[in-house]
Amino acid sequence: MAKTQYNADSITVLEGLEAVRKRPGMYIGGVGSKGLNHLIYEIVDNAVDEHLAGFCDEIWVTLESDGSCTVKDSGRGIPVEMHKKGVSAERVVLATLHAGGKFDNTAYKTSGGLHGVGSSVVNALSAHMDVKVYKGGFIHHDVYEKGVPVIELENGLLPVIGKTRQTGTEINFLPDEEIFERIRFKADWLKSRLHETAYLNPKLTIHYQNKRPGEAEKIDYAEPEGLIAYVKELNTGKDAVHDPIYYKGSVDGIEVEAAVQFVDTFEENILGFCNNIFTQEGGTHLAGFKTRFTQMINSYARELGILKDKDTNFTGADTRNGMTAVVAVKHPDPIFEGQTKTKLASADATKAVFTVTGDELSLYFDRNLEVLKGIIGCAEKSAKIRKAEEKAKTNMLSKSKFSFDSNGKLANCESRDASKCEIFIVEGDSAGGSAKTARNRQYQAILPIRGKILNVEKASMDKVLANAEIKTMINTFGCGFSEGYGNDFDITKLRYDKIILMTDADVDGSHIDTLLLTFLYRFMPELIYNGHVYIAMPPLFKVIPKKGEEQYLYDEKELEKYRKTHTGDFTLQRYKGLGEMDAEQLWETTLDPERRVLKQVEIEDARLASEITELLMGSDVPPRRRFIYEHADEAEIDA
Numbered sequence: 001m002a003k004t005q006y007n008a009d010s011i012t013v014l015e016g017l018e019a020v021r022k023r024p025g026m027y028i029g030g031v032g033s034k035g036l037n038h039l040i041y042e043i044v045d046n047a048v049d050e051h052l053a054g055f056c057d058e059i060w061v062t063l064e065s066d067g068s069c070t071v072k073d074s075g076r077g078i079p080v081e082m083h084k085k086g087v088s089a090e091r092v093v094l095a096t097l098h099a100g101g102k103f104d105n106t107a108y109k110t111s112g113g114l115h116g117v118g119s120s121v122v123n124a125l126s127a128h129m130d131v132k133v134y135k136g137g138f139i140h141h142d143v144y145e146k147g148v149p150v151i152e153l154e155n156g157l158l159p160v161i162g163k164t165r166q167t168g169t170e171i172n173f174l175p176d177e178e179i180f181e182r183i184r185f186k187a188d189w190l191k192s193r194l195h196e197t198a199y200l201n202p203k204l205t206i207h208y209q210n211k212r213p214g215e216a217e218k219i220d221y222a223e224p225e226g227l228i229a230y231v232k233e234l235n236t237g238k239d240a241v242h243d244p245i246y247y248k249g250s251v252d253g254i255e256v257e258a259a260v261q262f263v264d265t266f267e268e269n270i271l272g273f274c275n276n277i278f279t280q281e282g283g284t285h286l287a288g289f290k291t292r293f294t295q296m297i298n299s300y301a302r303e304l305g306i307l308k309d310k311d312t313n314f315t316g317a318d319t320r321n322g323m324t325a326v327v328a329v330k331h332p333d334p335i336f337e338g339q340t341k342t343k344l345a346s347a348d349a350t351k352a353v354f355t356v357t358g359d360e361l362s363l364y365f366d367r368n369l370e371v372l373k374g375i376i377g378c379a380e381k382s383a384k385i386r387k388a389e390e391k392a393k394t395n396m397l398s399k400s401k402f403s404f405d406s407n408g409k410l411a412n413c414e415s416r417d418a419s420k421c422e423i424f425i426v427e428g429d430s431a432g433g434s435a436k437t438a439r440n441r442q443y444q445a446i447l448p449i450r451g452k453i454l455n456v457e458k459a460s461m462d463k464v465l466a467n468a469e470i471k472t473m474i475n476t477f478g479c480g481f482s483e484g485y486g487n488d489f490d491i492t493k494l495r496y497d498k499i500i501l502m503t504d505a506d507v508d509g510s511h512i513d514t515l516l517l518t519f520l521y522r523f524m525p526e527l528i529y530n531g532h533v534y535i536a537m538p539p540l541f542k543v544i545p546k547k548g549e550e551q552y553l554y555d556e557k558e559l560e561k562y563r564k565t566h567t568g569d570f571t572l573q574r575y576k577g578l579g580e581m582d583a584e585q586l587w588e589t590t591l592d593p594e595r596r597v598l599k600q601v602e603i604e605d606a607r608l609a610s611e612i613t614e615l616l617m618g619s620d621v622p623p624r625r626r627f628i629y630e631h632a633d634e635a636e637i638d639a
Helices: 033-052 089-095 118-124 187-200 227-234 284-303 316-320 347-367 369-399 429-438 461-466 468-477 507-523 525-529 556-565 583-591 606-617 621-630
Strands: 058-063 069-073 126-135 138-145 160-163 168-175 205-210 217-221 245-251 254-262 269-274 323-330 422-427 444-449 498-502 533-536 541-545 551-553 570-574 598-600
Touching (some): 033 118, 058 187, 118 168, 187 205, 187 217, 227 323, 254 369, 284 347, 498 507, 507 525
Antiparallel strands (some): 138 160, 245 254
16 A cells, blocks of 8 residues: 655644534534534544554554543554644644645545544543644643643644654543533443444454443454454344345445345345444435345346236335345545534445446356345345235225324314424323313424333334324324335424423333334334434422422432432422323423423434344343343432
8 A cells, every 4th residue: 555645734724613612513413422422433533544544453442430531543643743834733633623634635545534623623622632642753742621722832843751662643532511411421332333443444453441430341343354244243143044245346436345134034224334434314325225236136036037027126125125234435535414424425426336236246146146036035025015014004094094183182283383393292191181281282282192002113014003002193293104115204294393202200101201212213213313302301309398499300319419408398299190290380390491301312323223122122032131131230210
């Protein structure tokens, strides 16, 4: 591999840093757990870029005991010599937005940290950042607080604190609690992301360590089989139809790599990546893959006489049911939708993946006829079931056309402006009655449901579509659903901007929330991805002191804190259910947008979310028991 130059002249400056702390969501997607973990990903992505450039084969990621995170790599090290702006290039990279080697085509061929804002954004959103650059035989040191450098430069250059034979960059940072809702990194999310990165880079080793009290753990992630191992891991516990198919190729400078395996289930699990970044919402690379694969299966099915002249083609969903695939592209100049890069928009990626998939799979299928027949057999089964399900679905919809009172219990809002409307899914008639009285009729709708709905993870499609509560929700939301064979979901037809699950603050209420979330995740995942799903947070207690103001408390922890800080006698009222609140109390605690507390449901890791949903809500008991035992200490038990 030709070694490219990476020095001070590679650093291009586009603009300053100021806006990051004011609008962090623009750069990291939000200030919750998702945005918090994104800080680590930005620094790790820069280290992976060094690997892609051919200069780094090890990365160390450590969750420190003080809550900070350290990322170290064996790359070239951030340039430290004098930049044309008159200071060390490292200072320019970390203290200036849109400054880095990613804008200079000689420094990096492909890059995940595309926009050059990663490290500087992390710096701006950290209470403290400590930087060590191992380069040229010396250890160069810098320190920042809230993005502002606090070490004085020596003639514009970083101070040297020691000698070394290593090369690379080591960054330790502590997120700023003034910016984030919480500053505790999600270890499970991080481990999943690091393992994913190892699968995508078979010559890279990532050393993970957790030093936080009570969580001590060390894991080395190295996957020399790459995407083949990734697909095998995704299909663990499932009956494979064939061994994984692996292929790679390039078109116009865009590298394409993919692994595909069918299993004996009627699910589709396709993951897309661009420059090591997981494109959660897919994009042009997956469009090229799906289109070409569907064309090929239909063409081969007709060539083999499996599809007759009178038969209609298999749908795309037919050809992919049972498929697990990972499609990864390396693009020299990708276009993403949004800074957090959840969807690839580069049109040339479609052509590249389409071409490579067609060329390579044609060679494979021509040499492996039995595998091809097994895959076409999956499509045949899917088509038969799809037609039966479509018939059941047609019957369901014809019998239950939408009306604003489709189950006789929906209390709809008066407004038809979906952007202002919200619907509360409420447990039971008693709570539903209170909620209907308490609500703002202009924009708040109430839909009572009876107890625990069907667990869709265990049920067949015909049982799901026959369930009265589920039919009511599908009809009420108005946007269809996307589970199964075909996709009738249209988010533009959604009648409510917020879908709010409002159940009792107890174990049964949490179980109902779980069943509802399982239904929404499997049948209408776009509602969650687009931020339309919320969980209401009704209070568990009301304290009435002899002196002072009454106060609502939302959980046992708040009550414990109140007991410690409050002096004097008080009366404690515990709400066993929403039905125990009168309309005024329900309005001021749970319905009033000015005072209520809502949790927005987010998905950080789609693969992990799917696995956990299948594990906890599916039929396989032993793995669920193991998970519960392993995570028992994380549970919050309602006393």
